[in-house]
Amino acid sequence: MQRNPFERVGVVGLGKMGAAIATALVKKGTKVYGFDPNISESPVPGVTLVGTLDAISKESEVIVIAVKPNLVLPVLKEFSKPSTFVSIAAGISFANLSESAPKGSEVVRVMPNLPLVSERGAMAYFCEDPVAPSVERLFYGMGSTIRIAKESLMDAVTGLSGSGPAYVLTFLQAMAEGGLQEGLSYEESLSLAMETIEGTLVYFRSLRNEDASLHPMEVRNWVTSPGGTTIHGLDALERGGFSTAVRDAIKRATERSKELGKG
Template structure:
C-alpha cells in the first residue's frame, strides 16, 4: 500500500528534535504549521509559523508536542477540542498525556532520535491500538519505528536510542583523537573513523538480513586474529571499562527519564 502523508500537522516547539521532525514531514509533502513562542520567523523552509496555540488548533488535527517535559501538560491543557497528540518528551507518561488532553483525544508517547532527519531514526512508541496507524503514518520513511509492548520500557528506549547518538558521537570523537595522537591529521582520522563505524554497521545489517542469529561478538571474532593488533586493542578497551561504561550510560539515562516523569 502506498504511503499517504498527513496533509497538515501541527508542531508545538521547533527545537532540535521538533525541527528535525518538521523538516522530515515537509520533504514528504506535509504542510507543517508550528507554534514556538521563542521564534519570530520559521527557521525551516515550508513550515508556517503561527502566533498562538488557538491559531494552530484551527490548522491541524494531529499535533506533535516537542517542548521540554515540564511544559507538556500545561501546553496540552490549552487545547479545547479532541485531536491526535504525539508527545516526544522524555519521562511524560501516557496517562499524563490522556488526563491533560480533551476527552476523546488519541495520545501517543514516542521517543525519536535525531538521525530521523536523515531518514535513519530509531523510534520507540507506546499507545493504545487506535494510535498505531497514526504513528506509523507520521514517522513513515524517517527510520525504524517500533511499538513498545510495555510503557515502562519507554524509559529504556530513551536511555538507549534517544540518547544513543550522543554516545556514538563521543566514541567517534575518541577514535578521531586517537588517530590524531598517533600522527594522522584530524580530517584523515575523522574520515577513517566515520567510515569504519558506518561501514561496520552496514556490513553487520547485511549479515543479519541473511541470518538473524548472527551475533556481534561472532563477527568481532572474525577480525580478531591470535596475537594480532585487534585483540590488543580490545584488551585496552576492556581494561578501560568500555563495555561497563556503555551499559552504565544507558542505565543512568534510563533512570533520568524515570525521574523526569515524576516531576
C-alpha cells in the first residue's frame, strides 16, 4: 500500500460527506480543491473553492464525486479531460460511471461513512485491479478499507456501514433516554452510554486481535449471569424485536440502494 497522500485532490460537492472527506484530506496535508455551485465559501478550512469543473480537472490528480446520486452521471458527463473519478454515491453502477466519464478515465465506487473524519471510517470499494492502490492511497489514514470482489455487494455495504452510523446514534439516544427514564440526568446517561458503546467495541477488538474466531455472543455471555440484570435486559430487547429490527434496517437500506441504481 502506498501511504504517501495525493498532493492534489478535487472534491465535487461539499455537503456532509464531501466536506467530511475534504476535512480528512486536509488533515493529511493534501491540497484540496472544491467545487459546489450551491455555496459561496468553503465549509472546510483549507479547501480552495474553484468556479468550474474544468478547474477541478486541471488542478487535481484524482476527483471525488460527492453529489447526490441523481447528479453523479450528469456531472461526470460535464468533464472533458480523463481522470481518476471516485464516486461515493449509493446505487450508481461501475458500468454507468465508466460510460459517463471521459474516455480514458478510471472510475471507482466507494462507500465511506462519516467517522472517517476521526480516522475511524469503515469504507468498501469496487474498482479494476490497477486502480486499487490509488484508492488505498486516497483513503489511507481515514479508517479501514475493504475491497469488494463483487460489485453487487456494494448495496449491502451501503445498508450496513454507509447507513450504520445512524443506527448506532439511534441506539445511543435510546440508551441515554433509558437512563433518563430511570432517574439519571440526560448528560449522565449520555456520557455513560457513549463510554459503554465505545469501551465495549475497543475491548472486543482487543480480544479479536488475540483470537480472530471469537464471536460477539461468546463475550456477551461473560457478562450475562443466570437470573441477573443483563439477561432480563436482553430479554426485553428481544421481546421488542431488537435483533430482527437491526437486520431489517440493513435489508431495507440495501434495497433502497438498489432502487437508487435503477433511477
